[in-house]
Amino acid sequence: MFKESVTIAVNALLGNKLRSVLTMLGIIIGVGAVIAMISIGMGVRDKVQSSIAGLGSNLIMVSPGAVKSAGVRQAAGSNTSLTIKDAQAIARDVSDVNAVAPTVSRQYQIVAGNQNWNTQVQGTTPEFLEVRNMNVDVGSFFTNQAVDARDRVAVIGSTVAQSLFGDANPVGQTIRIDKSPFRVIGVLASKGQSAGGGDQDDVILIPITTAQERLMGITYVQMISIQAASEEVIYGVQAEVAALLRARHGLTNDQGDDFTVRNMVSVMETAATTTDTITLLLGFIAAISLLVGGIGIMNIMLVSVTERTREIGIRKALGARYQNILMQFLIEAVVIGVLGGVIGIALGVGSSAVIASIAGWNTVISPLAIVAAFAFSVAIGMFFGIYPARKAALLDPIVALRYE
Incomplete structure (x- = not known):
């Protein structure tokens, strides 16, 4: 009986091809x-996670705090509390640290x-x-010899x-940074765009001592980047770094930190939570069209029940039971959902490929x-x-046979 009901359902859909396609359209689009x-x-x-991960593996970043003057706090990072010796102490005294890199940075006009x-x-x-x-x-x-010698x-x-050399090899060429000559000794491998939209390849790296003494005239550092041994120990390393810096800077218990310690794990978790919420929202919005498609199925099945009232009456007169009529129309509705789901999967996968390409x-x-979209x-x-199928199954056979 099940196989026969499926055959009847398919034949009923093929008998009204245009109506069946229009009914399935809502499911397909959904x-x-x-x-x-x-x-x-x-x-x-x-994309966001790979961009953040590309900044560094198990990365912890230490930046200066804000300067407080006359009760007014300045912008974050405006303090000058961090030094190269702080970075060296972290590398020497904090456990589970693979590498430490202090940095300073500034925008300059480069001439070649x-x-x-x-x-x-x-x-x-x-x-x-x-x-x-x-x-x-x-x-x-x-x-490190170049750092010690303050090489240009x-x-x-x-x-x-x-931008400066086109297709020519820059290695060995001379560039001027703020009118000071520097010899190019290498070109970094491309890292592309960052999560914030910045160009990670638009940068020049020079020895920190050269930058401090020959270019910027400063003795402090603006950032200390730390690579922890693994993601599991990153919070422990972060706590050790904070304790070490407080001790080195002579901060008492009633004084706040004059630095900020952050790790990329928390940034990645926040980014993942945000993007997952956006993905869920997009999925819910798209799923609304599936509900519209379901209403279309109900509408067309009610029309089908009305059109086939005499047929239902004849089947009941010949011995068809409530379950047989219910199963017949229910299978017809499910077939619409299955065919619409299969075509919709092809449409969704194709649309994703087109979006990625264009x-x-x-x-x-x-x-x-x-799987979830198909099951839905x-x-x-x-x-x-169910409602149209139940309505058909509950028809009185005598009333159905009299229906014109």
Whole structure:
């Protein structure tokens, strides 16, 4: 009986092809929209997480606090409380630390021959590459000897290299930073765009001592980047760093920190929570069209029951029971949901690929989203098909046979 009911349902749908397609359209669009929207949301999440992870593995960042003058606190990072010796003490005294890299930075106009470019110049140490997961593509990075000697050497990002030298090899060339000559010894491997939309390749790295004494005329550092041994110990390292710096800066219990310690784990967790919420919202908005499709199924099934009233009466007169009529129309509604779901899956996957190709967005097809959308489409067909099917099954056979 089940096989026969499926055959009857398919024949009924094929007998009204246009009406059946229009009925399934709501389910098709709904399933496709759910899959496409969730793939976009998950793509955004992966892009943000990869960008944050690209800043460094198990990264902890220590920045100066805010200056307080006459009861008024200035902007965050305006203090000058951190020094290279603080970074050295962290590397020496804090356990579970792989590498520490102090940095200073400032915007400068860069000149190379008849070309110029305005970019960020960062003074740092050789450990910066390990802490920030960076690599040198061409040439080499400066050494600790260059830091001690305050050498005028520079490693430039790929954006800077292209802007100043085009397709020529920059290694060995001379650039001027604030009118001071520097020899290019390497080009960084491209890292692309950051989560905040900035160009991570638009940077020049020089020895921190050179930056402090030959360019900026400062003795403090603006950031200390720390790579913890693993993600599991990152909060313990963060607490040790805070305790060490408080002791080094002579802060008493009633005094607040003159620095800020942050880790990228909390940033990634916050970003993941935000993007997951956005993905869920997009999925719910798209799922509304599935409900509209379900209403369409109910509407068309009610029409079908009305059109086939005499047929129902004949079946009942020949011995069809309540369960047989109910199953027949319920299967017809479920078939609409199944066919609409299958076509909708193809539409959603195709739409995600088109969006990724044309708009350049990162999309991630989720098998769970596909299964959930398909199951929901079948459930919608069943739910909205129950009332029309029950109405057909409850028809009085005598009244049905008299129906014109």
